Amino acid sequence: MSATVVPDPDPYAFASDRSEEERRLVAQSRLFEAVTEQLLREAGLRRGMHVVDLGSGAGDTTILAARLVGPTGSVLGIERSPEQAALARRRVADLGLDNVTFQEGDVAALGDLLGGHPGPVDAVMGRLILMWVPGRETVLRACAERLAPGTLVWFLEGDLAYDFATPCPPLWTEVQGWFLRTLAGLGAESRMGLKLYRSFRDAGLPGPTLESRTIMTGGPTAPVWFLANIVRALLPTMTQLGVADAVDFTNDLKFPQLLAYYRAADVFVSLSEHEGFCVPLVEAMHFGVPTVAFASTAVPETVGDASLLLPGKDPLEVAVAVQRVLSDDVLRKAMIEAGHRRVEHFSLANNRCRLLGALEPRIAAHG
Numbered sequence: 001m002s003a004t005v006v007p008d009p010d011p012y013a014f015a016s017d018r019s020e021e022e023r024r025l026v027a028q029s030r031l032f033e034a035v036t037e038q039l040l041r042e043a044g045l046r047r048g049m050h051v052v053d054l055g056s057g058a059g060d061t062t063i064l065a066a067r068l069v070g071p072t073g074s075v076l077g078i079e080r081s082p083e084q085a086a087l088a089r090r091r092v093a094d095l096g097l098d099n100v101t102f103q104e105g106d107v108a109a110l111g112d113l114l115g116g117h118p119g120p121v122d123a124v125m126g127r128l129i130l131m132w133v134p135g136r137e138t139v140l141r142a143c144a145e146r147l148a149p150g151t152l153v154w155f156l157e158g159d160l161a162y163d164f165a166t167p168c169p170p171l172w173t174e175v176q177g178w179f180l181r182t183l184a185g186l187g188a189e190s191r192m193g194l195k196l197y198r199s200f201r202d203a204g205l206p207g208p209t210l211e212s213r214t215i216m217t218g219g220p221t222a223p224v225w226f227l228a229n230i231v232r233a234l235l236p237t238m239t240q241l242g243v244a245d246a247v248d249f250t251n252d253l254k255f256p257q258l259l260a261y262y263r264a265a266d267v268f269v270s271l272s273e274h275e276g277f278c279v280p281l282v283e284a285m286h287f288g289v290p291t292v293a294f295a296s297t298a299v300p301e302t303v304g305d306a307s308l309l310l311p312g313k314d315p316l317e318v319a320v321a322v323q324r325v326l327s328d329d330v331l332r333k334a335m336i337e338a339g340h341r342r343v344e345h346f347s348l349a350n351n352r353c354r355l356l357g358a359l360e361p362r363i364a365a366h367g
């Protein structure tokens, strides 16, 4: 069961421990540095350009861009978090870069920021930022409306739903599921990379040139710390959203375990979209577990009057139906009894009778 909850006005939730977050962003950035540099070069970021870096974080992308544009160019990093902006300023000062400035601000107001920008802008760029911004359309629309034709608009966004490991052990699948559900709960777009083309076009920008890169590696140097790093940073948010313990992916179950799950269950929910029959619903009814089911394909025919059937899969409606079954003892009892009748309807003895009943008149008619 999942619901979209925005517990904090700041959907960028990697911020509970600042110094830890700073280390995390810098380590993560090192992992992506070579790929980012290559993509920026290929996109045409070059010496002398004046660049705006959106969601500049700890300053890694800003520093990289500053190196590429050189002393005759400049980079302005826009960052909402004052702590991140302060860290980025410190790092830039340590490196002695004097073509970089940072401004605290919300990139959702990019139109205003660009409107008030004194100098030329040759490129707007951002890495892993659009996914976090609820008003990402506004950001891209500002690029379409405020930038001179020919200005480079460059974003690197991820697809965080890909398989993190091959083979993917159950623990990885489970932890990745927590991560994805946390992002969904925060309203972040975990597959922003795949949505860039559509988003650019919807905002009135020309269709972008798309490139896809993945970091594939194995053995002891594989950056498997990456997921742990993310989870550690997101743990308070995960707890707040209840994602880490709300859903348990059992993966493969042995038969006795399956029986134990049925025996322990209070309610069985099926949101399957295609069922030719749906044996698990009948199994649940056999074990006296009331069922809540999306009324797709053969499901209504299978459950008869024994299930709470739903016309859609809206999480809130599902939650309300489950709550009804759990809290209304009369309904629950009636559903369990109806479930047993339904199982009896499918019993071998009953089916034999029905089959014979259908066949006998025809056999008799043919002598």
Ligand SMILES: C[S@@+](CC[C@H](N)C(=O)[O-])C[C@H]1O[C@@H](n2cnc3c(N)ncnc32)[C@H](O)[C@@H]1O
Binding pocket: 012, 025, 029, 054, 055, 056, 057, 058, 059, 060, 061, 078, 079, 080, 081, 084, 105, 106, 107, 108, 126, 127, 128, 129, 132, 133
């Ligand atoms: C995943 S980090 C990426 C940082 C940097 N671009 C990089 O790749 O190293 C996202 C950054 O965007 C900032 N951010 C999130 N939403 C923002 C917004 N609406 N306006 C400005 N910054 C934002 C966060 O504070 C964080 O520093």
